[in-house]
Amino acid sequence: MHSASAYLDHNATTPMRPEALAALVEAARAGGNPSSVHGHGRNARRIVDEARASVAEAVGARPSDIVFTGGGTEANQLALRGLRAAGILASAIEHDSALPAGAVRVPVTADGVVDLEALDRLLAAAPKPALVVLMLANNETGVIQPVAEAVRIVRAHGALIHCDAVQALGKIPFGLLDLGVDTLAVSAHKIGGPQGVGALALRPDLAIAPLLTGGGQESGRRAGTENVPGIAGFAAAARAMGGLQPLAALRDDMERRLKAVAPSLRVWGDASGRLPNTSCFGVSGLKSETQVIALDLAGVAVSAGSACSSGKVRQSHVLAAMGADAASAGSAIRVSLGWTTQATDVERLVGAWSEFYLRRAGQASAAAAA
Numbered sequence: 100m101h102s103a104s105a106y107l108d109h110n111a112t113t114p115m116r117p118e119a120l121a122a123l124v125e126a127a128r129a130g131g132n133p134s135s136v137h138g139h140g141r142n143a144r145r146i147v148d149e150a151r152a153s154v155a156e157a158v159g160a161r162p163s164d165i166v167f168t169g170g171g172t173e174a175n176q177l178a179l180r181g182l183r184a185a186g187i188l189a190s191a192i193e194h195d196s197a198l199p200a201g202a203v204r205v206p207v208t209a210d211g212v213v214d215l216e217a218l219d220r221l222l223a224a225a226p227k228p229a230l231v232v233l234m235l236a237n238n239e240t241g242v243i244q245p246v247a248e249a250v251r252i253v254r255a256h257g258a259l260i261h262c263d264a265v266q267a268l269g270k271i272p273f274g275l276l277d278l279g280v281d282t283l284a285v286s287a288h289k290i291g292g293p294q295g296v297g298a299l300a301l302r303p304d305l306a307i308a309p310l311l312t313g314g315g316q317e318s319g320r321r322a323g324t325e326n327v328p329g330i331a332g333f334a335a336a337a338r339a340m341g342g343l344q345p346l347a348a349l350r351d352d353m354e355r356r357l358k359a360v361a362p363s364l365r366v367w368g369d370a371s372g373r374l375p376n377t378s379c380f381g382v383s384g385l386k387s388e389t390q391v392i393a394l395d396l397a398g399v400a401v402s403a404g405s406a407c408s409s410g411k412v413r414q415s416h417v418l419a420a421m422g423a424d425a426a427s428a429g430s431a432i433r434v435s436l437g438w439t440t441q442a443t444d445v446e447r448l449v450g451a452w453s454e455f456y457l458r459r460a461g462q463a464s465a466a467a468a469a
């Protein structure tokens with residue numbers, strides 16, 4: 100990661116924690132296939148078993164109910180496909196990996212919170228058994244969703260519920276068993292672990308059909324030799340992660356100062372409970388892409404809404420679901436703090452954004468006077 104810049108895009112990926120890197124390297128050096136019966140294999144099996152216990156503790160589930168996957172996307176897909184529901188209802192703000200084309204979209208309020216009355220209504224009309232997909236916290240706005248309340252509604256309709264907790268892990272406390280969901284997805288690289296490894300946690304005794312077949316690994320729920328170094332790094336990150344709650348003060352102060360410079364600045368979802376590290380804001384008409392480039396030139400890394408895999412900026416379906424018009428949605432940028440963030444990084448963002456904004460405002464008034 101470019102050390103001279105202020106990296107404020109932790110929701111896209113957060114730098115690897117030294118504990119995770121050390122565990123990853125150690126497991127890679129040790130080698131061994133967990134399915135082999137000899138000593139090398141048994142050592143690799145021990146690494147995976149210990150990692151399973153750590154990840155289970157981090158997500159409040161039983162070790163035997165953890166399925167390691169190739170990331171958050173695969174964990175979401177395993178739940179969506181493997182639970183074999185007759186129909187899927189997904190909140191309109193889910194990550195693309197949890198929002199299949201055929202899903203009924205459950206609306207959200209202007210504050211970015213899923214509409215539970217609509218969920219109740221839509222479930223009544225859904226084919227049975229239905230699967231509800233609801234994230235614990237949104238990746239673009241940070242808005243925390245009422246998952247425990249949704250579970251009560253879901254149970255009243257005899258439906259299943261999958262929770263994408265990829266952005267919540269390490270930022271707010273939760274547990275699968277406490278929430279009462281059927282399945283829960285997490286990803287290592289959002290908590291300081293390596294990219295390309297994640298997990299699906301299951302409620303006890305839940306059967307799930309594998310996405311990948313052709314081997315008995317992960318108790319028949321995910322075939323393929325385990326990514327032992329990745330899994331070891333994931334678990335080390337899970338053990339090392341602390342809460343990010345102290346970052347809320349830094350984030351709130353940043354928003355106050357930006358609003359003082361640009362009174363029309365809107366912070367998306369700020370009337371709702373949010374993750375402590377996330378801020379999605381914009382001034383209508385000021386293009387996201389232009390801001391991201393200007394900030395990058397000033398040594399500040401942020402993203403435009405959600406970072407798309409193609410690297411292209413497209414209109415956010417999350418902000419559209421919150422009722423944003425094209426000009427407002429196209430002006431939002433996401434600043435996300437993380438475990439390496441210092442007050443000076445936020446200082447740099449506030450300085451660079453304010454300078455950009457005031458220069459733009461100056462240009463606009465000069466053009467109007469001409």
Ligand code: PLP
Pocket residue numbers: 110111169170171172173175194196234236237238263265266286287288295296297
């Ligand atoms: N779900 C959410 C809410 C995310 O923010 C992301 C990544 O941005 C994913 C799922 C996908 O996780 P991964 O990058 O591990 O595939």
